[in-house]
Amino acid sequence: MKKIPLLIVFIVALLTNACLKKHDPEPNGEISSMEVSAKRVNDDVIVDIVAYTDNGQVNPKTTTFDAAEIWIAEDVKGYANMELAYTTTQTSLKLENLKPDKDYYVAVKGIKNGKKTGFSKYIMFVNRSLKPTSTLFEMPASAVYYIKSSSTRPYVAYLDNTTGEVILQNWQDKSKKVIVKNTDTKVYQVRGFYAEGSRLFLETSNPYNHSERAFEYYDLATKKFVAVELPARARVWNYAFSADASKLAYTDYSRQGLYIYDMTTKEDKKYLSDSFYSFEWSADGKNIYLIRNKAFMGPPIAEIVKYDITNAAQEPTPLFEWRDETMAWVMLSPKEEYILFASYISNSPDLWIFEFKTKKFWQISGIINFGWLSDKEFFVTTGESESGTTYKTYKYTMP
Incomplete structure (x- = not known):
């Protein structure tokens, strides 16, 4: 079975994300969308937050945010049952007080110049590794x-x-x-x-x-x-x-x-x-x-x-x-x-x-x-x- 190509897509995506984080974001760009990722590091769950601006171009570029809201749910029913867990100015944050042996869903909203974005696409992680x-x-x-x-x-x-x-x-x-x-x-x-x-x-x-x-x-x-x-x-x-x-x-x-x-x-x-x-x-x-x-x-x-x-x-x-x-x-x-x-x-x-x-x-x-x-x-x-x-x-x- 041909399985290698999609895994290489994962690696390319990983390297692409790393490259994005190395470049300085556009500080004046208006936020067009938000993205959150969750990865396990030892016993911790770390979320990384990225804001994008399309800047009138086809490919969006990273931009800054004044604050980000992290919304979490133990079960997902759209966004209806998500609760605000953190408001942070950081781009990377360790999640605290997670219940053991649970499946979680997380999404973020960005805040910049007094304007708040809608939810990012929600993602899944588990507090079990x-x-x-x-x-x-x-x-x-x-x-x-x-x-x-x-x-x-x-x-x-x-x-x-x-x-x-x-x-x-x-x-x-x-x-x-x-x-x-x-x-x-x-x-x-x-x-x-x-x-x-x-x-x-x-x-x-x-x-x-x-x-x-x-x-x-x-x-x-x-x-x-x-x-x-x-x-x-x-x-x-x-x-x-x-x-x-x-x-x-x-x-x-x-x-x-x-x-x-x-x-x-x-x-x-x-x-x-x-x-x-x-x-x-x-x-x-x-x-x-x-x-x-x-x-x-x-x-x-x-x-x-x-x-x-x-x-x-x-x-x-x-x-x-x-x-x-x-x-x-x-x-x-x-x-x-x-x-x-x-x-x-x-x-x-x-x-x-x-x-x-x-x-x-x-x-x-x-x-x-x-x-x-x-x-x-x-x-x-x-x-x-x-x-x-x-x-x-x-x-x-x-x-």
């Missing part, structure tokens, strides 16, 4: 967007975009080795571990024609590369391999719908006629989980539904809704008890964890990459760096 149990490793900044993990073996794999090397690393004993290197005619991208972690799948592409996808897998036991045979007429676009590496679900550049290719029997058939862009297999290979935008009169809502692949005519089962369309890079835990996903709902590139049993969320801010290490353990690479050239990757364990 997790702390890392250990540091797994540091890696080059050029590699952090490409990490894939195994949930059955202590391995991660990544592409170092500077050297063009694909690295296989054992996060327990810290050993690592180069298994292949990009060339002028063949470019590798790490796509994930399958078949109980025994095969590392790599997408290969001609650097001059990225629409013609091809795949190989690296067999960890034999240390050999094996080409993956695709259907003769397929031009694979979005895709997901089943956990046992026996099937490929994909959309096609030339044909509408979702197709399932059995790599054992070589059968290739159309499963659904609708358009798809983001989907995952269940661990047992019996279902496909699809992320889609729900038809709704109001703010955009993303939802995850489950399809039974043995019965395409059956209506999908709704599983989970999310109040923001930026939901992406969804990963189910091996036993399908939790999901990890990226979202910009807090105006921050955050990892969100959802537990199906309790319906609880956890929030980890400033993420770059993440993935499952076992049924309850996952890794997170953050955007924090002491050296500026390497980034730390941490291990987390669900309670």
